[in-house]
Amino acid sequence: MKNQTPASAHIKITNIEVIGFDADDTLWHNLPYFLEVEQKFWALIEEYLPAATQKTESSPRWHLSPLNATEMQNIKRYGYGVKAFILSMIETAIRISSGRIGTNAISEIIDYGKDMLDHPIELMDDVVEVLQTLAPHYRMVLVTKGDLLDQQNKLIRSGLEDYFHHIEIVTEKNIEGYSKLVKHLDLNPAQFVMIGNSLKSDIVPVLKIGGHGLHIPYPTTWIHEQVDEPVIHKHFKELKNIKDCLSLLI
Ligand SMILES: [Mg+2]
Secondary structure, X not given: OOOOOHHHHHHOOOOOOEEEEOOEOOOEOOHHHHHHHHHHHHHHOXXXXXXXXXXXXXXXXXXXXXXXXXXXXXXXHXXXXXXXXXXXXXXXXXXXXXXXXXXXXXXXXXXXXHHHHOOOOOEOOOHHHHXXXXXXXXXXXXXXXXXXXXXXXXXXXXXXXXXXXXXXXXXXXXXXXXXXXXXXXXXXXXXXXXXXXXXXXHHHHHHHOOOEEEEOOOOOXXXXXXXXXXXXXXXXXXXXXXXXXXHHHO
16 A cells, blocks of 8 residues: 555555456456356257247246256356357257257357357446556556456456456465465465455455455355355455545556
8 A cells, every 4th residue: 555644544454465356347347248158058058948948038048057967067067258168058958958959059069169269358337547547556456257368368458457467367266275375375364355346256365365355346256156145344344436446556
């Protein structure tokens, strides 16, 4: 913290050296593309769905569980990201159709994934301004999970690369991952603040190792990222948008 004034010290977060930013749904939109493809996927294989799981007025989330279950089972093998999502869609299509799914449909699923990987980056509001303002005062790192190549490509396409000291792509954003990160950055955990949209991945494990967490909720939370318990912690704050972090850090 370089520009802290004594009058406002009580509302600022002090002694921070490094700010970690989550990327997907914190700096740029991501989840809506997955949800859009899920809709297309289920329309593609609708004829194979058992009647009980077909869309009804009373069950608008009818389509979520079989694919999410496959993804959950595959996370340990494939990790996160678009390529894992493609494989899980193909596996689910084969299972649900009892092997009757055609190669045209499989090709279409692969194309959905390629379109996602090539999708232009849509930054969240005010991201550039916030990074520009923070950059002279802090070292900033991008902390993300998912596919290495995809995340690197997204960072390059986002135009935000120069703001970051480095990009840390972890297999799982958990206590172990964040402990390694602060050690690698040569920090006391209390000198690290993480900013992100997922309580489970960006906030709770950071608080557990002694760091700070600023949560910016995204309108939708991926089903695998939901947490049941509200977070109450002296190192925790919930923000309405990314711009709100400036009054706490500058
Ligand atoms: Mg995120």
